[in-house]
Amino acid sequence: MGRKNNVSSSNAPPPPAPEPGQPEGEAPQPRPPVQVLYCGVCTYPIEYCEFGSSLTKCKEWLKEEHPEQFDKYYSEEALQAKIGTLSLEAQTKLEKDTAKAEAKAEAKADAALKKKMSSQITIKRIERNKRKHITAVHGLEAFGIDLKKAAKQFASKFATGASVTKNAQGLDEVVVQGDVSDEIVDMIEQEAGVLKGIPVDNVEIVEEKKKKGGE
Amino acid sequence: MFKKFQPSTDIAGHTPVKTSVQRSIRSALLSQWKIEPETLEAIWPKKEGLVHVKCREHVSIYTVNGEPLAFQHFDGPFYPTLRVIHKYPYILPMVKVDRGAIRFLLGGAHMMCPGFTSKGGYLPPPDEALPAGSPVTIHAEGKEHAVGIGITKLATEDIRKINKGVGVEVVTYLGDDLWALQSL
Numbered sequence A: 001m002g003r004k005n006n007v008s009s010s011n012a013p014p015p016p017a018p019e020p021g022q023p024e025g026e027a028p029q030p031r032p033p034v035q036v037l038y039c040g041v042c043t044y045p046i047e048y049c050e051f052g053s054s055l056t057k058c059k060e061w062l063k064e065e066h067p068e069q070f071d072k073y074y075s076e077e078a079l080q081a082k083i084g085t086l087s088l089e090a091q092t093k094l095e096k097d098t099a100k101a102e103a104k105a106e107a108k109a110d111a112a113l114k115k116k117m118s119s120q121i122t123i124k125r126i127e128r129n130k131r132k133h134i135t136a137v138h139g140l141e142a143f144g145i146d147l148k149k150a151a152k153q154f155a156s157k158f159a160t161g162a163s164v165t166k167n168a169q170g171l172d173e174v175v176v177q178g179d180v181s182d183e184i185v186d187m188i189e190q191e192a193g194v195l196k197g198i199p200v201d202n203v204e205i206v207e208e209k210k211k212k213g214g215e
Numbered sequence B: 001m002f003k004k005f006q007p008s009t010d011i012a013g014h015t016p017v018k019t020s021v022q023r024s025i026r027s028a029l030l031s032q033w034k035i036e037p038e039t040l041e042a043i044w045p046k047k048e049g050l051v052h053v054k055c056r057e058h059v060s061i062y063t064v065n066g067e068p069l070a071f072q073h074f075d076g077p078f079y080p081t082l083r084v085i086h087k088y089p090y091i092l093p094m095v096k097v098d099r100g101a102i103r104f105l106l107g108g109a110h111m112m113c114p115g116f117t118s119k120g121g122y123l124p125p126p127d128e129a130l131p132a133g134s135p136v137t138i139h140a141e142g143k144e145h146a147v148g149i150g151i152t153k154l155a156t157e158d159i160r161k162i163n164k165g166v167g168v169e170v171v172t173y174l175g176d177d178l179w180a181l182q183s184l
Helices: A046-051 A055-065 A067-074 A076-082 A088-118 A147-158 A181-190 B019-032 B037-043 B082-087 B099-106 B113-117 B156-162
Strands: A121-129 A132-138 A162-166 A172-177 A203-208 B011-016 B050-055 B059-064 B067-073 B078-080 B094-097 B135-140 B148-152 B166-173
Touching: A046 A055, A046 A067, A046 B099, A055 A067, A055 A088, A088 B099, A121 A181, A132 A181, A147 A162, A147 A172, A147 A181, A181 A203, B019 B037, B019 B078, B067 B082, B078 B082, B082 B148, B094 B099, B094 B113, B099 B135, B099 B166, B113 B156, B113 B166, B135 B166
Parallel strands: A121 A203, B094 B135
Antiparallel strands: A121 A132, A132 A172, A162 A172, B011 B050, B050 B059, B059 B067, B067 B078, B135 B148, B148 B166
């Protein structure tokens, strides 16, 4: 990769021309925007993937999607040129750090997935008076579901009111009017609408009576 | 500024901006950024209304079509977002840090003077020196696109002379929460 030192100044109105060899954005005219290729994995411009926490995945992605760019950034001479003014020890240290960060990020993602898979969804039937109930669904957000959208979906499906409210613990949950707990379980099973990716085993139905009954 | 920024808690509200205010913002952008009226027209068409997103601590983000275009702290200068800078890298003056500083920059640290004065760094030449408090894009050694946007804490000539301490304060950088926010 070439260095940018030959660009005299960016203060002059014409833009610092993108480095030669960059297929897109070679036009130095001020008007059209420079096209920047962003990494599909870490969203950084591809040249900054090496500082992200998912370099291995970024590399794979780039190799697959844009092989010519991959050669530009990860071929031997590119790696040589990249070191620049950095001393050798600093470089090795940097590499070690990146590897460490990567492993850490991976472990974190794993843990997050595990947590997601083990988190419970509670569907609670709450008695309002003798024969009227409301249904509170708790824990949907752990599966990346937009609670507002879910509430909207319930409301239109059951033709009742449904809203997102904070419960006593200060956590958000979807509250639907009427006793619809079984139907909600069915919907989760069929993965209707926004309710995607919830293992049915994690769904639990509990009942709450008005006068401090059992769970 | 955007190291920790959560749309759900940090945004106080969206309001469409009055046309008269939009006019003044447009002229302010034209005077503060090195951008031609036509180019600004391309990223912010006249017909598209600007939406003011008010955030905590007097930060305002201006969005066009839900895409953040610029932001401002209190009454300070307008900063373009990093994605805008990538498309139009010439609208702010450029400084460059050496390679060793990149990872600190990506962690959100302010940029120290030696990073600019060492071999891989770059500062505008003396005849184009910038005073303290001017917005700059921060590029990195060996990289083609900007990594961050900052505001100079010292005049560029002072950075060269003093060569110690914070030279440029980072406002937004690659991978911060504003970067993660692709649309509002």
